Amino acid sequence: MIGFYDYTMVLTYLSLLSATTGIVVSLSGGGHPYLGCYFLLMCGLCDAFDGKVARTKKDRTRMQQNFGIQIDSLSDLVAFGVLPACIGAALIRVSPVLGVLFRGGDFKPAMALKLTLHAVLVLYVLAAMIRLAYFNVTELERQETEGGVRKYYVGLPVTSASLIFPFVLLLQYALPADITMVYIGVVVLTGFLFLFKFRVRKPGLRGLLLMVAVGAVEFALLLAWKYILRH
Numbered sequence: 001m002i003g004f005y006d007y008t009m010v011l012t013y014l015s016l017l018s019a020t021t022g023i024v025v026s027l028s029g030g031g032h033p034y035l036g037c038y039f040l041l042m043c044g045l046c047d048a049f050d051g052k053v054a055r056t057k058k059d060r061t062r063m064q065q066n067f068g069i070q071i072d073s074l075s076d077l078v079a080f081g082v083l084p085a086c087i088g089a090a091l092i093r094v095s096p097v098l099g100v101l102f103r104g105g106d107f108k109p110a111m112a113l114k115l116t117l118h119a120v121l122v123l124y125v126l127a128a129m130i131r132l133a134y135f136n137v138t139e140l141e142r143q144e145t146e147g148g149v150r151k152y153y154v155g156l157p158v159t160s161a162s163l164i165f166p167f168v169l170l171l172q173y174a175l176p177a178d179i180t181m182v183y184i185g186v187v188v189l190t191g192f193l194f195l196f197k198f199r200v201r202k203p204g205l206r207g208l209l210l211m212v213a214v215g216a217v218e219f220a221l222l223l224a225w226k227y228i229l230r231h
Contacts, residue, residue: 004067008054012068012075015046019079023086031090034222036083037166041219043079044162047072048208055149069139073132080161081128085121087165088183092117095180120184127191128158153200156193163211164190166218173225 022039025032054060054068092098092114134155142150168186171179203211 004064006057006064008057008060008064008068009071011046011050011053012072015043015050015079016075018042018046019075019083022083023078026083026086026090031093033087033090033094034169036087036090037169037222038219040079040083040087040162041166041215043083044159044215045212047076047079047159047162048212052205052208065143066140069136073136076158077125077129077132080158081125081132084161084165084187085125087169088121088124088180088187089118091180091183095178097178098180117184120187124187124191127194128161131155131158131194149202151202153202155196155198156190156200158194161190163214163218166215166222170218170221170225173221 018039022036022043025039026036050072060068098114098117135153138154139150164186165183168179168183171182175182
């Protein structure tokens with residue numbers, strides 16, 4: 001069998017499986033964006049530690065290291081690019097405001113709006129892909145000249161989507177209005193920040209644990225709102 005299957009790859013594979021499940025769940029039936037967000041948070045949890053787990057294996061070959069870089073980015077594209085877009089598509093589908101507009105409004109403007117919203121989601125995935133490809137190229141070059149672990153990222157890391165978009169869905173707590181258009185606006189801003197050239201310091205262990213704690217709080221609040229507070 002081609003590929004590598006040691007323990008250093010497990011979290012990346014689990015992240016991809018979680019992302020794929022989230023996509024299917026988000027788009028099934030009438031659309032389940034909040035269920036998709038649970039899987040997005042799980043992807044973020046896996047990604048938070050996959051690099052640290054991989055670096056515990058000291059005898060990795062160059063091919064194993066390069067394979068790890070590639071599958072990590074491929075998995076991230078699905079988890080933090082495609083899955084948030086599918087959550088957005090599910091929100092559009094279940095939106096009460098947009099639903100009334102699409103069903104009862106003038107056909108051409110309603111169709112134009114629907115196509116525009118979906119185009120934004122598609123372009124977000126494109127931005128995530130470009131960001132990840134750029135990271136791969138610069139990381140391979142950096143390892144040839146510097147070695148070790150990088151200290152800074154260029155552009156907003158795509159993995160930040162795992163905390164950004166669940167937070168947006170949590171805004172439904174505070175806002176009586178439909179938050180679908182807010183989500184789309186954040187998609188535009190996040191996609192732009194993926195490509196904007198600025199430096200972001202890579203978090204250490206303490207920073208990772210803080211992000212995991214934030215994700216756990218978001219998960220608990222989404223669960224409480226979906227299954228407890230709404231009933």
